[in-house]
Amino acid sequence: MRAKSAGRSAIFAGILAIAFGVFSWSLLTTPDLSVRQSTGSARLVSIEQLPDYADVCAPEEMSAIAALHAEFEHNTSVYAADTVEVNRPPVRTIRDTYPIYSSVAVDPVRNEVVLQDTNLFSIKVFNRLENTPANVDASTPKRVIIGPDTKNEYNNGLYVDLANGETYSVAMDTADAIFTFRAGAEGNTEPMRVLDIPHRGFQVTIDEERQELYSTNQYPPRLLVFRKGASGNEKPLRVIEGQRTGLADVHGVAVDSQRKLVFVGNWGNSSNYKVAGSGKHLPPSITIYSTDANGDAAPLRTIQGPKTQLNWMGAFSLDPETGNLWVANDVGNSILVFRGTDNGDVAPMKVIKGETTRLDHPAGISIDTKNKEVWVSNMGNSSATAYSLTAAGNAAPIRTIRSAPVGWKSLKFGKPQVVAYDSKREEYLVPN
């Protein structure tokens, strides 16, 4: 008897548990049920799920809208319903948690290497002699400028004033400004100076002899020359802009103060946004102007053609002793060096390229004439690599600063705003 009674109790308890479970589930899922009831769409669509729009035969699917119309007319649809808030977190997130270095500046006076992190919106400063050991995942920076007060976003171009240690940083998209930070700035520091520049800035450099700041503007293509120390909405002293300039999707810039030359990198994407159908794809080029150039000035010379190997070149750096132009050749995975006197379709005087170099999408470059070195920032592997100024070919770096483990492959994100889904390959397509 006791066993039977115990069994009945167990069955009763089980029924109670199931009933409670069902009741609880119904409470938990009430929002979903209300959603389905209010839309009715799950019952009305003629097919359960469309694998992809490509497989849709439009006329047959008209039943879906016809059914929704019927629902609308019977006033049982969603239109009077309150908005249902869906608060579930994302199921997955694609992001890069390591720095993506877009630019570099070396400061031999303070023995610092300054790296522009366009992923985490920071500026990281390392000891110049830092060389990340192979068994260490990442070097620790001496200091980091990061935080909302820095206003750094999509930070790209970088320049360090060797005289006073001030750091200039180009915010190339949303902020549209050049921020200047004091020497030794660290943490969530406000810039000491903010210069407004047009949307789509890229690199900044300074002609210290003339005390002029050069700022490149990708599009509309132009080179703006400001007074060094300019701030706010101060107007440029000069603007090189116009059809004769040969400027087209402007990127890098370098100034040779001694020889009074300005070198400008052009990716070749060209159009007049006010004229329909005026777009053109031109070969990439380096256009060279006098430092006195202004307005619609034709270049003195143009380096352009297949021998140049230019391929989405990033920043420029000029060796003042030789007048040679050093180019971070991003997609070419190389450093190209041109003579300052080059013209036309010329091969670089030397190329640093190859597996031993550890170059991986080099976008920033900075020459250290004091120590006879050149530093490159690599977008592709969260590192900066240094080479002797005499290096050529497949040369190994003399030092490497890594901010990610050996072999790291960066996502190279830079403001991914949109996405498409490739249903055939089950892939996300994400442009920068």
Added chain:
Amino acid sequence: MNHPQIAAFPRLAKENQAPTRSLQGQNTLISRTMHDIQYDSLHDEILVNSPLTQAILVFDGGANGEEAPKRVIQGSKTQILGVGAMDKVSFDPATGDIYLATARHNIVVFPYGSNGDVAPVRTLGGPDTLIRFIDQTDGSGNTPPIRVDPVNNLLVVPTRPPGQIPGLLIFDKNASGNTKPLRVIRGPKTMIAGGQQMAISPKGYIVAGATGNSIGVWSILDNGDVPPKWRIPVRQISGLNVNGIALNHRDQELMVPTGNGNTVMTFYFPEIF
């Protein structure tokens, strides 16, 4: 931006997973300001704008590295105008026809397979259409995304007349000239906001940016000052902004790339599928 690649990631990719392939380099002809991208599964092609060259680029679906586009729509006959104003490209998934908003506050349509300097086959624009985008200033001023619903043969066009709140205009997808929209979703209750992308689910739900950096869902049958049926408060959930919107129908997922966090989030959102 400084490196305007198109990177491909597996659907299940998580953080710190490198892309499986990446389109980049001079030969690709791509440029910055790619504010929309489309995958045409019918023809296995990728569509993207090259705003700085007033061009539409069409790549093979599996394109990789420095592969050149298989077709380029560009030239004086195209009527493609602007930079920010031609930063979005859309298409009809049922036919492959390309739809493009221009700085002239109109929409031009190119038939599938168009290549080179070709004229659009039709244009939708004029005062009765109510189509009005943000004006171009110095090469900036983004147009909103437009989308074709191939199931119901509709074209959804966001509009933002100066000084007015944005709205959604719903046309027949073959509408041309100065045609009135079939329906207009606009008003303070709609919460419609801007955004780089928009999507239409197979059930006829319009998924678009809503106020407060959230995503709202409306029906293609909505008309007037209609609140969204659902709302995902993305910033409240993630701390990040809403930029893009795309759908994976099979897995009932909503993708949300967000520039300010250099991040692509994926939400499970079965309600709209």
